[in-house]
Amino acid sequence: MRLRNLRLTTRYQDDLVLFRTRLAMAGMAALLLAAVTAPLVLGDFWVTVLIYAGIAAVGAIGLNILTGFTGQISLGHAFFLGVGAYAAAVLAGRWGLPFPLWLIGAAAMGGIIGGLVGPFALRLRGHYLAIVSLGLLFLGSHVFEHWTAVTGGLTGRAISTPIAIGPVNLDNLAAVGIPLNRNQGFFYFTWLVVGVLALAAKNLLRTRPGRALQAVRDRDQAAEVIGVSLVHWKVGAFVVSSGYAACAGAMYAAFARYVSPLDWSLFLSIQYVAMIVVGGIGSVAGAILGALFLTLLPRLVEAGSGRLPFLADAGSGGGITVFALNQMLFGLLIIGFLLWEPMGLIELWRRLKRYFASWPFSY
C-alpha cells in the first residue's frame, strides 16, 4: 500500500488515519528510536524524571478525555490516582494477583468509582462541577488518612507490586540475561503503557465515541436532541478518565514502592490541569507534551541554575531561589498559554508544520 500525502484529503476514511504523511511516520519512528535509546545514554536521574513524566502523561491523557474532549471540569483527578495506587497495593500485595491483572484491576477500580461520580456531571456543569470534584478530593483525602488498614494512614505504606511476566521481572532483569537495571526496565514499561493508552485514546477520539464526546462538549443540548445520550457519554467519560488516572496511580505506586495520602493532594490535581492546558486541551499528543514539559521544567531549571545570575545558590538564603523560580514559571506558563496560545504547546507545533507545509510560499 502506498502511503499517499494525505494533507489534502478527499475521502472520509483518510481523515481518520493516524499518519497523514511519510514525514509524520518518519517523525514517529525517530521518536521511537529516541525512546529506545534514551535510558541507555541518560543517567539514572534523567531516566527517573522521564519515568515520572510518563506516569504523568497517562493521567494527563485521561484528564484530557474528560476535560478536553467532553468539557467536564474536574479537580478530583488526584483522588483517582490515589485509588489506583491503593487498589494496586491490595490486588498485588494482599491478594497476590500477578501482573498485568493488578494493573487492569486498579484501572477498573478507578473506572468504577468514576462511574459513581459521573452522574453528578449530569446535573452540574462548569464551576459547580469543579467544586463537587474538589469535594470528592477532600473526601478521598479523609478516607486515605483514616483507612489505615489499606493506606497505612499518614505514615503511608510500602507497596509491593512486582511487574513480572514469567521469569522476566523488572526488579531483576539481569537474572534473565537482560542487561538493564530497574530504572531502565521501568522506563520501557512506562512508555510502552503510554504508547498503548495514547493509541487507545486516539482511537476512541477519532471514531464515533470521540465525536459524541465532542458534541457533548460543544453543544450538549443539541447533541441530546440528535440522539447523543448525555447520560451515556458523560458518565462514560468519567469512567474512562478515572480508569486512566487509576492506571497512572498504580504505575506510580509500582515505581515508588511507597505512597502516602499526602501524594494525592489538590496541588497534584492542579498540576494535571496545568499539563493539559500547557500541552493542549483536546489533544492526546498535547497531554503527553504537557506532562513532559511540566515534569522536566523544574529539573531543567535546577540544572541550568548555575547559568542564571539572578538565582540564589542553594543554601545561601538570599535572592530568588530555584523553588521560587519554579513556582513563578508554573504560574506564568499557565497564564501565558491561556492568554496567548490557549491551544497549548501542540498548537505551536501545528503552526510550525503548517508554516513549512507551504514553505516558501507560506504567509
Add this chain to the structure above:
Amino acid sequence: MSPSRLVSLITLGALAAVACGGGAAGTAATPGVSGDTITVGVLTPLSDPVAVIGRPLLRSMQVYFARVNAAGGIGGRYQVRVQEEDITYANPSTSVQKYQKIKDQVALLGMVVGTDHINGLLPLLREDGMVATPGTLDAEWVRTPNLLSVWVPYQLQIINGVGYFLGQPGNAGKTICSMVLATGYGEAAEEGLMSAAASEGFTPGPRVRFRQDDQDFVAPITQLRNGNCDAVILASLPAVTGKVLGAAAQLGWSPRWIMTSPSWHGALAQSSLADYLTRTAWIVSEGPVWGDTTDAGMREMLAAVAQYAPDQQPDLYFTAGWSVAQTVGALLEQAVRSGDLTRTGILTALEAMEPFSPAGWGEYRYGPIGTREPPRANTIFRVNPAAPIGLEVEARNVSVPAAQSYQFTAGR
C-alpha cells in the same frame, strides 16, 4: 519504504540497542570514595519554606567536615566532601529523583530531611546497600536497617514533655490534647501522646490535624479550647507554628504548648508572639544551648563557626546538624578503621559501631539492628527572647518512666 518494513527495521534496531548497550549505570567498587576523598550526600530542602531547617543543617555539616579536613581528615587521611541536593519537602518524589542523581557519587547520605522522604527512599537504600541518616525522629527509624538514626525520637519527646507537664505541682489530672501536622511526623507525635496516655492513665482531649498550607487556624484552636485543653502537644514546622500560635493568641487562649523540636525557630522569639510564647511555650529538644560555653561540645562548635562560618547566626538546627555530622564522622571513622569503605563496609561499620555521644548530646547505642537504643532523655526549653536562639533551659535530662520503658519495634 513501506510502513511495515519501516516498523520492522525499528524493532530490530531497538532489540540490538537493548542487547548491546545499557546495563546498570557504571558504579565503582567504592562509590563516593575517590582516592583520599569521601563524598557524603545531603538531601534537604534548601529553597522551599522548610529551608529554614534544611539550610542550617547543611551548613553545619559543611562546617564540621571543613574542621575535620583541616585536622587531617577521617582516619588522618580521608578528606570529606559534602554534596548537597535541594528537595521539595511537600513532594517526596523529588528526593527519589535526587537520590538517583547522586547515588553513584556518594558513599552514604549524611542527612535526609522528611519522614515521607525517608520512607520513599528506603526501598532504594536497601537495593543499593546505602546508609542514610534521617533528619527526622520517628521511633520507627531506630530499628530500620540502612538508617543511621540520631536524637531522641518524637514519640519520646512527647512522652517526656507530657510527663514533665503532669509532674508539675497542680497539673495532675489536667487535659492534654494535640495539634499536629497531617504527615508521618505529626502521626509520630500523636503516637507519643497515646503512649503517654496509656502509661500515665489519662484520656487525651481533642486531637486536631492540620496541613502545612492551611491558612486559617481559628476553627481547630476553637475546637481545642472548647475541649478544655490545659496543654496541647504541637508538632509543626517553623513556617506554620507562628500562624497556629498567632490564632491562639488572638483568641485569647493560653494553654501550655508542648512543642516538638522541629516546631521551633528562633525568629519566633523576636516576633510579636514573643510575650505569648514566653508565657505558654515549652520546646522539647536536647543538646546544648547555643553559646553555653560551659559545654565542651558547644565551645568546639563555636570555634569552628568562628573560623569557617563567621556569619552564621545562632540557630537550633545548626546545633542539631552539628551533632549529626559528628555521628556521620564517627561512622566513617569506624569504616576506615575496618579498612572497608564500600557500601557493605559502611553498613557493617554501622553494626559494629560503639555507642556514640555527639559532644553535649545523649548517647546513642548502635550495633546490631535489634539492640539499637536511642537516648531517652530530653531537655525542656522555655522561651526567652533575650537568649541566643530564643530558648533557655527549663529542665535538663527529663526522662519519665514511660519514656524509659518505651519499646522499639522492628522498623520497615
